[in-house]
Structure formats: C-alpha cells, structure tokens
Amino acid sequence: MKFPVIVEHGAHNFSAYVPDLPGCVSTGATIDETQRNIREAIELHLDGMREDGIPIPTPSTVVFAEV
DSSP states (O other): OOOOOEEEEOSSSEEEEOTTSTTOEEEESSHHHHHHHHHHHHHHHHHHHHHTTOOOOOOOOOOOOOO
C-alpha cells in the first residue's frame, strides 16, 4: 500500500504529512532526511493502528503535479 505524502518547505526545515493518516507527520533539515523520517513515521503509525485494532484506511488522496 502506498500513501501520498505532502512535503512543505518551512523557514528552517521541511515538514511532511500523510493526508490519509491524520496525525502522521514528520520533519527534517533536508528533503532526504524528511523522506526517511516520514517513512519511519508511517510504519510506526500503521503499527500503532494495528495494535489498537483500528482498520488501516485505503489510500484515497490523489496528487497532481503541475508545472
């Protein structure tokens, strides 16, 4: 299962969140670090949902890249 991730550039770092997994967020000093961190955050988030008996949602967010 793949969940779309939104990455935003802040004043001093990057932040990422997963629209289909409310509360699943992470930050990093670089895009690469942020990508590693959000992958770990997704794994932990899904593990927690499984432990709590919460069904894992089917990804429903659609992302378009516009130039």
